[in-house]
Amino acid sequence: MAKDGFVTSIARQSEDFPGWYNDVVLKAELADYSPVRGCMIIRPYGYAIWESMRDELDRYIKRTGHSNVYFPLFVPRSLLEKEAEHVEGFNPQVAWVTHAGGEELAEWLAIRPTSEAIIAEVVKGWIQSYRDLPLLMNLWNNVVRWELRTRLFLRTAEFLWQEAHTFHATEQEAADEVALGLEGYRSVAEDWLAIPVIRGRKSRAETFPGAVYTDAVEAMMRDRRALQAGTSHMLGQNFARSAGIEFLDRDNLRKNPYGTSWGFSTRMVGATIMAHGDDAGLVLPPNVAPHQVVVVPIFRDDEGRAAVAGAIERLEGAFAGVQTASGPLRWKVDWREESPGFKYNHWELRGVPYRLEIGPRDVAAGQAVLVRRSDRAKEALPLDALAAELPGHLAAYQAGLFQRALDFRAANTHHVDTYADFKHVLDEDGGFLMAPWCGGDECEKEINADTGATIRLVPFDSPDEAGTCLVDGRPSERRVLFARAY
Amino acid sequence: MAKDGFVTSIARQSEDFPGWYNDVVLKAELADYSPVRGCMIIRPYGYAIWESMRDELDRYIKRTGHSNVYFPLFVPRSLLEKEAEHVEGFNPQVAWVTHAGGEELAEWLAIRPTSEAIIAEVVKGWIQSYRDLPLLMNLWNNVVRWELRTRLFLRTAEFLWQEAHTFHATEQEAADEVALGLEGYRSVAEDWLAIPVIRGRKSRAETFPGAVYTDAVEAMMRDRRALQAGTSHMLGQNFARSAGIEFLDRDNLRKNPYGTSWGFSTRMVGATIMAHGDDAGLVLPPNVAPHQVVVVPIFRDDEGRAAVAGAIERLEGAFAGVQTASGPLRWKVDWREESPGFKYNHWELRGVPYRLEIGPRDVAAGQAVLVRRSDRAKEALPLDALAAELPGHLAAYQAGLFQRALDFRAANTHHVDTYADFKHVLDEDGGFLMAPWCGGDECEKEINADTGATIRLVPFDSPDEAGTCLVDGRPSERRVLFARAY
Known part of the structure; x- marks a missing residue:
């Protein structure tokens, strides 16, 4: 098609953002649909963009003392089910291998939706004393989460990603590691992809299944929706306890180590498209552009x-x-x-x-x-x-794209104090809404059900500011970030 | 264990080669067993060795004009079954996903044992005219072949590898591509891993399922067994025909393109261990050593x-x-x-x-x-x-290891002319046996059933030399390479 016409026509970004996005992905030959529902073919131009951000993140991960390793694609059902909250979170999305080598398997094997469960089981044999800690590992691999509604790069049944998994002797060390992972994502997003991000903590409802808390970086796309650009989880002793990992500490006591995990995926190719593109197509930051x-x-x-x-x-x-x-x-x-x-x-x-x-x-x-x-x-x-x-x-040019995105985000971030205002601004302008929230799950759920917006983050740099919750009027200590999101 | 003793004891290479190999892999912390049968955990030291050879091969692949891409893990059963010989070759080894997202699937999905089938189906939409050719793609991914007897790195149910897939307008171009792939493997094996290889063509029995012919590079390990270090397949028009790929050629005729595929896997970490190691453990060539x-x-x-x-x-x-x-x-x-x-x-x-x-x-x-x-x-x-x-x-040191391996191979390569000699030398010394063969499948089968040796290759540089087949005495035009192999 493109070969014959003078101009490859794509939908206008301002009129049909999802149509524009799909046109760009397909006509710029970044990716293609596959014969398997929800899976994606990444074509050379799209893969080169992924390789660039992958390599930059890999350099950060190695520079900060982590080693790359590989763990199997298959997680036995019994292992996945060890950590109750975790399995509940992932079970509906799992793809199961039931037959292999011409026989029915005695135990079903999950295609990893993430590797916490199998890693916790295995490192039990590697961690004996405080001298074996910290254990700092990273995996580059493919995972499968059977999503009902998929979109190329953004949400696919199989995707490529990096998952770091670490174990520490103390809670403080693990907390520092969660921050170190997040800083890697901030740095790749901002310094490599020219996408400004807000750092903060997820609400309870948005926390990773099985984690104590989840920190994330959140970015604004050109349609003013939010996109999560990387998450870093404090797992506490949850997985270590259910797998029975213990180490002998300096004080001669047996303890469970503290775990973290953090991930960054091919959805960031989609983020790069949506954070900078315009009516003529992609706008790539020079650091990541296959051709500058x-x-x-x-x-x-x-x-x-x-x-x-x-x-x-x-x-x-x-x-x-x-x-x-x-x-x-x-x-x-x-x-x-x-x-x-x-x-x-x-x-x-x-x-x-x-x-x-x-x-x-x-x-x-x-x-x-x-x-x-x-x-x-x-x-x-x-x-x-x-x-x-x-x-x-x-x-x-790289700096200019970053500044343009920053300005765009500033122009589309709104402070609202009442639910009426909230709904009005969200429907009229969209964007990031900084609003007071009491901290209650129920209010969060109600806002989401009413408006489609979610709490993206409790931003780290949001100042103390007394207010009253949008929904139930209870006191709020600071504003949190709401948005409709990918 | 290692922490407490002065010396980490491993089996003696000369007395128990398989025991020595497993000891080295586990005690040098290259890899570990996983909770899933036949799958493998690659630990930091082993993964760093893999990364080194992977990156070197990736440079070759890109330098010679190929682009990295990604194709899905899942291959629908109907696609895998399109090329009859191919599916017959892989069916017994396939792992099947039958349930996903909480439901039973209407069509079973194979975990890719290799990606020819899905790629042929997809490129049908990309290849329209001779201007779209050659199409030169490469994938780095994980594949699954449900093996009954597994050994860390050498034969695992899941392994990491590179698979190149290319499409060409003419048979000659495809043949040149098969040679280009093989040269990449020769160069990584010899120049990076210091493992000398013999280049040649596989017999019909050892040809890749669905291929017209398979070329390979073959190396000798320290126990004098052979190990295949990479294969490059001429697929001819087989996959293109069954998938219905056609292009409009310069002469305005619609034709099926010619395909090739070639692969190199984590088993080469095992080869590196077995080609150089000694009683004290690993001996790594400087190019691939994580620490020099x-x-x-x-x-x-x-x-x-x-x-x-x-x-x-x-x-x-x-x-x-x-x-x-x-x-x-x-x-x-x-x-x-x-x-x-x-x-x-x-x-x-x-x-x-x-x-x-x-x-x-x-x-x-x-x-x-x-x-x-x-x-x-x-x-x-x-x-x-x-x-x-x-x-x-x-x-x-790098050159010295290569020369040592060359000398070892020369010392353990035997020219034999009778079946009695063949059996005697194989049992006494093992190694590579250059022997006459009539070209018949039956004789090849008989030798394998009798002795456990297979035809590794018809070497490219084996000169014309009249002889009589070991088994049936029919004329043989040149010697072929027999060995017991991994």
Whole structure:
């Protein structure tokens, strides 16, 4: 389809956000539907974006002392059922293997929805004394949660992710680890994906099944909905107790260690699309963009083509070894036999930060035209200066996208004090609503049932501020963040 | 256990190879058994070795123009059954999901034993014309084959691997691709893992189910058994036909593309253990070793400790930025409160290429003692010279291990011409047997049933050599490689 038309048409973001999102994912060839309901095929362009954020997070995880490991895909039913709250949370979403090797299995095997249960069982043999702690492990793998309503990248029956699992001698150490995981997610989201996030704690209702508390980072998408960008769980001694993990501490007493787990998934590819994209398609931050610059040669005849090709060949020499914040400059020349207009559209849809147009007259003038994806601003630059200037341009672009997202979030965050206001603002503008809440499960449920909004977080940096709960008028100590969410 | 004893005892390689192998895997903490039969837990040290070979192969795959993608874990039963020979090959090993999301599924889902079937179905929508070819994809994922007899790394019900899948307009292009995949495996095995391999074609009986032919690289382990180190399959038009993939060629005719697939798995961690290890444990090639050098400080009192610590601190400065063939020098200092003897044993078991012993007298003499893992050869080196000398030492060690493995293979490769000789040599010495074969399935089966040996390959570089088949005496054109194998 795209090959034939001059322009790949996609739904307008402002008119049909879900349609726009699906169009971008499919037509920019990030992902595709699979023959299995709810599962996803990640195509090269989408996978390259995932690899970039994965590698950046992996560097953080290793730098902070964690080791990558692998645990099996299968969790025996009896293990999954050891921690009561945990199994209750995941049971409805589990896919079960009942037959294998031509026989019916004596015990059903769950495809891991997450690995707490099997890890707790196994590390029992590894943790004997305080010298074996902390145990800091990380897994990159696939998990399955049988979701009823799925959307590419955002909610799929199978997804790729990272799950860290750690064990500590003291509660304080575990709490520090929960914060360390969260900081990794903040840093990848903000510094790599240019997506500003709010850090905070989940309400009881939104806490991970089996955890003592769950911290998260929450981001705003271009349709003003919230998206959870990573969660970090304090598991306390829950899993250690049910699995019977004990260690001999320095004081010669046997104790259960404290656990944490934290995860970050391919849904962040969806977040990157929805946090920056516009009517023309993707807008990728340079750190994560598979191509940071695409050169579009412009010519009418062989002579023009030769002149442009010569200039591009010289650029090749100049660009070799150019470093950007995310490694060697990633650029490509689009020599396809298509019109320049087709190529502009193609690479805009794919969110390439800069396009470089070079025609024979440019070559004669020793320049090229650099076009910025975010606002199509054009700038003529001397060919000789490009290698030196591009890293700075890319860094400024990265910072600009982050600032734009920050501004957008600020403009769409509302402080409301009454339920009437709350409903009005939510329906009119959406966005983040900072509102007083008594802390009660019932009020939270009622708001959700009434409006579709959930408490996203009790933000860490929300100041003390006396108020009265939207629903039951009881005292509230600070505002919490409500939003409709993905 | 290891913590308490001076020496971690493992079975002797020469007396009990399988026992030695399991001891090394478990006691060097490469992997562990899991609560699910046949599945494996890969621990940090084992996973780091896997990451090293994975990353090296990934670089080759990307350099040669392939893109990483992801396809779902689940393959609907109907898809798996489309290619008759393929399903017959895998059906007995498949694990089936029959229930998910609290309900029984209308169609059973196979856990992928390999992804040809689902990929063929999906690319049908992507391949329309010759311009969409070649399509060069690679997947890093987990697959499940329900094996009855499993061994850590070598044969597990779930394993991690890479599977490349490509589609081409012509048979010749596909054949070149099969060779390209095989060259990747040769290069990772030989240049990264220091394991020499023989390249060749599998017999009909050993060909991948559904393939036209299968090429492979085959290596010899220290017990003289063969291990397949990677396979590359010419799928011809088989999968394209059964899935109905067609493209419009330059000549305006609709054709089925030619497919290839090739894979390399975590079993190569097992191969690395078995190709180089000795009675003291692992012997790791420097390119793949998580630590290339471990420094063991030796001292009796605080004064001695301070002197040694000072020297090590200066080494830290000198070592920063030192590059080896596989990236920045990977070294660590073992400051644990254990005896030097314990540490020597610990790091020998883990196959660290060089140990550096530094005591107060060494510091006074401005030197350290470098001990080579493979033969425990000792060499005193000036502290000032280490940073400059280590990369060369590591490169020589890498080359030395490769040469040692080559020599070992040469010494254990036998040319035999009669079945009696064949059986005698196989039972007495094992190793690789180069012997004449008529090309018949029946003779191959008989040899396997009689002796347990299989035809590993028809080697590419085996010269024309007239002979008579071991079993039925019919003419043979060249020798083929027989061995007992993993």
